[in-house]
Structure formats: C-alpha cells, structure tokens
Amino acid sequence: MRRDIFQAIADPTRRSIITLIALQAMTPNAIAEHFDSTRQAISKHLRILTECELVKQEYRGREIYYQLEVKKMKEIDKWLDQFRKIWETSFNQLDKVLLTMKKQKR
Amino acid sequence: MRRDIFQAIADPTRRSIITLIALQAMTPNAIAEHFDSTRQAISKHLRILTECELVKQEYRGREIYYQLEVKKMKEIDKWLDQFRKIWETSFNQLDKVLLTMKKQKR
DNA sequence: AATTTGCGAAACCGAATAGTTGCACATATA
DNA sequence: TATATGTGCAACTATTCGGTTTCGCAAATT
Incomplete structure (x- = not known):
C-alpha cells in the first residue's frame, strides 16, 4: 500500500x-x-510506518524487531530545502538592509 | 486554537x-x-495554516493576503536534527546495531 | 443607492483515522 | 504434548477531516 510520509509523521504517537x-x-x-x-x-x-x-x-523467531529507516527521513529534509533557501536569503536581505542603512549614515 | 504543525503539513493540498x-x-x-x-x-x-x-x-481593503511564515518551518527542521545526526555519521550506527544482532544470532 | 466582488462561517456529508476488543496462529517453554 | 507468549488481523466505534453548498457581511464599483 502506498503511504504518504508526511501523513505518517502527523500523529504525535508515531513521532514518539x-x-x-x-x-x-x-x-x-x-x-x-x-x-x-x-x-x-x-x-x-x-504498520503505517x-x-x-x-x-x-x-523477524527473529516469534519476535519482530522494528527500527527506523533513517534514510527515509531525508525525504522530509529534501522537501524543506526549498524553504531553507528562503530563510537563508531573507536573513541575507536583512543584512542588505542593514548595510544600506549604514552606508546612508555616512 | 492550538494546532500541530506536523498535522498541518500532512495534507498534500496544504503543502502545495x-x-x-x-x-x-x-x-x-x-x-x-x-x-x-x-x-x-x-x-x-x-485557516488551519x-x-x-x-x-x-x-488585510488590505476587502482583500486578505496570505504568506508563508518561513521561520515557522524551522520547527520541522529542528525536529529533524535528531535524525540528521544519525544519517550523517560515516558508519551508520543503525547498521552497526544490525550487525551486532546478526552476530549474536549465530 | 444599487450591484458586484472578496471573504469567512455554518451546516452538512462521506471518508479516513485512531482507538478498542476479540480473535487466530506460530513459536517458545513447561 | 499442553500451555504460555508474541504477534498481526478483523470488526466495531467515536471522532476528525476534507470537501461542498448556502449564507451574511463589508468593501469596491457602477
């Protein structure tokens, strides 16, 4: 079954x-x-995860060991990339403004 | 109303x-x-977002302009930090655990 | 003043969700 | 062999979710 990773991490219990x-x-x-x-x-x-x-x-005997597939978490990180660019440049723009103000001060 | 950011980004339309x-x-x-x-x-x-x-x-007249609060996205980034530590290690700790378990199996 | 436009809120609906209880079944253990 | 243990699955339930239609209201336009 096809599942959405963002829907999977929406539940607080699943995140825990x-x-x-x-x-x-x-x-x-x-x-x-x-x-x-x-x-x-x-x-x-x-099951959802x-x-x-x-x-x-x-599988080990009658027991089943579950463990996080860390690599999969990178998908969320990848999605964040587009916004990471913004919050980095918006910081740069602030620097730009501050720089302009400094220049005008002289 | 208190809302969960992870629940907010769970919906594909909202992500778009x-x-x-x-x-x-x-x-x-x-x-x-x-x-x-x-x-x-x-x-x-x-409304949810x-x-x-x-x-x-x-608010501008009868129009309302909506824009992303990029800073808030950092919360997701912050949550990812704990896993970033894991996937960034040269030798994956997870693989290490698996290897140990396999050895004990023998 | 009358009409159009932009918007949120409410009422409603079917589908999905997260939880429960009650099973079935394979694997350990006595 | 009989029993205990670890697990997934099915059926059921209450709640939430995402969507629609209908409405009211304020701001722009005529």
Missing part, C-alpha cells in the same frame, strides 16, 4: 515511536510499554 | 499552498485558481 526506535530496534511489546494505549494500537502505528518505508522489520 | 505562497503573498481567490477545489475549501486550509502560525495574514 520514530524517536524511540531511531537508535535501537525494538519489539512491539517493548515499544507499547512506553505508551498508554494497547499493543494492538501500537501495532497499527507500526512500515507501509511508507519509514520503518524496517526484522 | 505553502510552496505557492512561500515567495509571494496571495489572496484566497488567487490561490484557489491553482486548485480544483472551491475557494471555501482553500479558505479552510488557510494560520492557526498553527505557518502563514501570516495581511
């Missing part, structure tokens, strides 16, 4: 899960312990 | 609007011309 499994692979049960909702609810979140490839699974 | 008014302030009518949905639908999106302060309004 992402942070939780960023450095360590964890099982659904272990993850669920960090939240108030049921294991099934967490499982649903993991897996569907948009933000999270990868590794 | 954001890009559209990133460099130029625009009226709802002008924005709506770029989409298939009605002006009222766009107005709803603008305004509520989470991603967009600023400027």
